[in-house]
Amino acid sequence: MDEKTFVEQQWQEWQDKNPASSFSDIDVDYLREKVIRELTYVSQMDVKEYTLYQKWCEVQDKYPSREVSTLFGVEKQLIDLSQAASIEDVKSNIWVPESAEDYLNLKPVLEYTDDSGEITKTGIDGSSVTITKKRNKKLPETWNTIRTFISTMKNNSNIGRNLNFIVKDDVTGKYLGVICISSDFLDLTPRDNFIGWSRERKTQGAMINHTAIGSTIVPFQPLGFNYVGGKLLALLCLSDEVQNIWKRVYGDVLVGVTTTSLYGKTKAGGLSQYDNLDHWQPMGFTSGSVSFEPEKDTRYEIREWLKKNHTRKYFEWYEAVKPSGQPHKRDHKNRSLNFTYSQLKVPKELIRSEHARGIYFSSLYTNTNDFLCDRIKESELVKAFPTDYDSLVGIWRDKHAKGRIKQLMKKDNVSYETLFYDDLIELSWEETKAKYLPQVGR
Numbered sequence: 001m002d003e004k005t006f007v008e009q010q011w012q013e014w015q016d017k018n019p020a021s022s023f024s025d026i027d028v029d030y031l032r033e034k035v036i037r038e039l040t041y042v043s044q045m046d047v048k049e050y051t052l053y054q055k056w057c058e059v060q061d062k063y064p065s066r067e068v069s070t071l072f073g074v075e076k077q078l079i080d081l082s083q084a085a086s087i088e089d090v091k092s093n094i095w096v097p098e099s100a101e102d103y104l105n106l107k108p109v110l111e112y113t114d115d116s117g118e119i120t121k122t123g124i125d126g127s128s129v130t131i132t133k134k135r136n137k138k139l140p141e142t143w144n145t146i147r148t149f150i151s152t153m154k155n156n157s158n159i160g161r162n163l164n165f166i167v168k169d170d171v172t173g174k175y176l177g178v179i180c181i182s183s184d185f186l187d188l189t190p191r192d193n194f195i196g197w198s199r200e201r202k203t204q205g206a207m208i209n210h211t212a213i214g215s216t217i218v219p220f221q222p223l224g225f226n227y228v229g230g231k232l233l234a235l236l237c238l239s240d241e242v243q244n245i246w247k248r249v250y251g252d253v254l255v256g257v258t259t260t261s262l263y264g265k266t267k268a269g270g271l272s273q274y275d276n277l278d279h280w281q282p283m284g285f286t287s288g289s290v291s292f293e294p295e296k297d298t299r300y301e302i303r304e305w306l307k308k309n310h311t312r313k314y315f316e317w318y319e320a321v322k323p324s325g326q327p328h329k330r331d332h333k334n335r336s337l338n339f340t341y342s343q344l345k346v347p348k349e350l351i352r353s354e355h356a357r358g359i360y361f362s363s364l365y366t367n368t369n370d371f372l373c374d375r376i377k378e379s380e381l382v383k384a385f386p387t388d389y390d391s392l393v394g395i396w397r398d399k400h401a402k403g404r405i406k407q408l409m410k411k412d413n414v415s416y417e418t419l420f421y422d423d424l425i426e427l428s429w430e431e432t433k434a435k436y437l438p439q440v441g442r
Contacts, residue, residue: 007320007328011312014319023308026301032344035302038294039350047353048440049433050292054154056432059424061296062148076426086145087422094220094418095174100409103227103401107170108393110179110241112163113139142166146178149421151218152440153262158182158215159330163245167219167233176223177233180216181242184208184258186330190284191258191361195369207372209252214259217273221419226408227401230273234259235392238279238362243387253378255368260286261358274360278395279385283359291334291352299333302340313339 001009042050063083065076078084097103113136143164148155160183167176186208187199202208214237219229236242237257246254259280261272274280293299306314317336320328329335341351365371365381385391408414419439424432 001323003322003328006323007316010320011315014315020308020311023311024304025308026305028305028309028344031298031301031305032346034298035294035341035344036346036350038298039292039346042292043350043353049437050353051154052152052433052437052440053429054293055152055421056424056427056429057295058154059148059421063425065425078425082141083145086141087149090142090145090149090175091418091420091422093173093175094420095169095172095176095223096416096418097222097226100226100405100414103223103397103405105171106176106393106397107389108167108176108232108236109170109389110165110236110239111139111168112165112241112245113143114164139166140164143178146175146220147180147216147218150177150220150419151216152421152436153218159327159332161209161212161250162215163242163249164216165236165242167236175220177219177229178216179214179218179233179237179242181212181237181246181257182215184211184213188258188283188359189287190359194281194283194361195256196373201373205374206252207374209250210254210372211256211258212246212254214257217259222415222417225415225417226405228273228396228404231277231400232393232396234274234277234280235396236389238364238387239389239392240387241389243364253381255364255371255381257362257364259360261360272358272360274358278399279362280360281362283361285356285358287356291337292350293337299337302336306336306340310339310343 042053045053064079066079067074068077078087095106143166144155146166158180161181162183163181165179165181167179168174169176186202192198192202197207214234217230217233217237218224219233223229223232237259242257243254246252259274261274275282294302303314303318306317314336317329317332322328338351363369363384364387366384367376367380367382368384370376371378371381405414421436424436427435
């Protein structure tokens with residue numbers, strides 16, 4: 001069954017189960033006033049403040065707490081005790097050096113958080129053995145806990161493919177950071193010009209599935225500050241482990257990886273953790289912007305309003321799937337918000353702020369571009385550089401961490417601060433801003 005027919009069949013079935021009389025009736029004037037009021041508030045913030053505000057809202061929403069009386073007075077405690085246990089488990093396993101030279105003993109490895117099923121390993125003599133791995137249900141929760149509390153960037157779920165990895169020290173088992181490898185951006189003009197891609201070429205034959213984006217590359221502190229740990233994680237995004245799991249899970253050979261910096265032209269000096277890093281090539285800057293969003297309950301009301309007043313669009317954005325099970329439309333949140341802003345006639349200056357980000361691309365093969373443009377076959381790919389752990393970690397240790405820690409030691413500026421942001425559970429927005437605004441982006 002072709003996709004169009006498949007979606008039409010879903011549409012008829014969905015209508016039968018969801019009569020229009022069952023939809024909430026939300027007054028359009030009320031919704032417009034509420035959206036404009038909330039967007040007016042956040043649009044007055046610069047990029048850093050808005051980033052921190054989104055993080056604070058995220059923590060308040062995902063980690064609800066209540067006040068309880070203790071021997072030490074009234075304290076806030078998480079309602080979900082399993083969340084508290086996960087936070088404490090992570091905090092007790094953060095890698096913190098005892099001396100400035102401890103980074104030399106690290107053996108960073110990636111732990112895939114959804115590893116399960118049958119895996120075939122081949123021995124040196126050519127014999128094969130099949131190992132059945134049982135999924136560790138704790139790992140996804142640990143990944144999300146780490147991701148939420150070590151970065152001031154909001155922990156967004158990406159639509160499409162996602163491989164989540166916890167970066168650990170293989171010697172001590174301590175956590176070094178987290179990585180997420182996701183479906184690549186369909187349109188990034190500087191990268192596409194470098195590859196020689198047209199939009200048709202990317203979509204025909206699903207060539208876009210042979211590249212990915214490092215959507216999360218976040219080290220723990222003080223690894224990030226003392227030893228430029230972000231560079232270590234960026235290199236590990238290119239590792240054999242990532243390439244092999246991408247192939248095993250999705251069936252596509254991975255030939256290139258994209259990422260974008262948190263800041264671009266607006267950051268002093270224009271530098272990011274990807275600059276001057278082997279195997280990552282700067283491509284220029286995005287033409288995108290930061291889109292402001294109303295609060296969570298208002299976004300829910302927008303969905304209900306769309307369901308009642310623009311039912312077919314709501315269905316295509318939020319309900320319909322392709323025969324493969326993937327969403328029929330990508331990026332439903334931005335699609336629905338932008339459409340709603342247009343319908344409600346929200347002033348454009350409240351919707352977004354221009355904010356270019358740096359674009360970086362890593363070609364894993366010398367002829368990556370030829371493959372992506374369908375000029376050669378997979379069997380003709382030629383590896384561009386060694387992607388084993390030892391080679392990638394060696395680049396980080398010898399070219400970056402060594403010089404960084406020597407510089408800090410000379411200035412007596414070595415940090416032992418972990419910067420774990422779980423206290424946002426207790427802090428008000430004003431307290432959060434006063435304490436953490438200077439830390440945004442670390």
